[in-house]
Amino acid sequence: MTILERIQELARKKDKNLKEISLELGFSKNYLYSLKTQAPSSDKLAKIADYFKVSTDYLLGRTDDKTSLSxxxxxxxxxxxxxxxxxxxxxxxxxxxxxxxxxxxxxxxxxxxxxxxxxxxxxxxxx
Structure with missing residues (x-):
């Protein structure tokens, strides 16, 4: 699963679309869609992970454990x-x-x- 696919799945669970979440996070309205072809910066990745209460490793596909702790x-x-x-x-x-x-x-x-x-x-x- 790609970063975008994982974010889309998490967004569905919150009953929100990517545009809404992008704006809530202070990103441009299409930022999350851009992750289909671009990698996020580490600070934006951390902000997204915090929003969904998941690890950055989960978003990056390094683990399927959403709540792995440092x-x-x-x-x-x-x-x-x-x-x-x-x-x-x-x-x-x-x-x-x-x-x-x-x-x-x-x-x-x-x-x-x-x-x-x-x-x-x-x-x-x-x-």
Whole structure:
């Protein structure tokens, strides 16, 4: 899959077209379409990856894992929790040990994560 194809797939999941996303990112309206024949700069690639919450490696086709983390991110439990919260807030199905979670279970897990994050933020400020 090309960069453009991956971006198109991600855009469909957000129910947006490439022109809308280009403008939201501050690019020219046809910028994303230009990726059919041109490679993006590293800063624009990073901006696109951040927008879709995927890795640049995924966009470049180096991995099929959309959420691969850098070594720095792997050690930051806060970022992992943020990604979990994003997943819980999405409309997509969420599984827990292979079993689908109900909306009530998702809400309970989200509340627990938010409490834990807040406690850890307060503790880290005291240190």
């Amino acid at each position: 070594p720095k991110e792997m050690t930051d439990i806060g970022q992992l929790a943020d990604r979990m919260l994003d997943g819980l807030e999405s409309e997509n199905s969420v599984n827990f040990y292979g079993e689908p979670m109900s909306d009530e279970d998702k809400a309970a897990l989200k509340a627990a994560l938010l409490v834990a994050l807040e406690m850890n933020k307060k503790r880290s400020k005291k240190d």
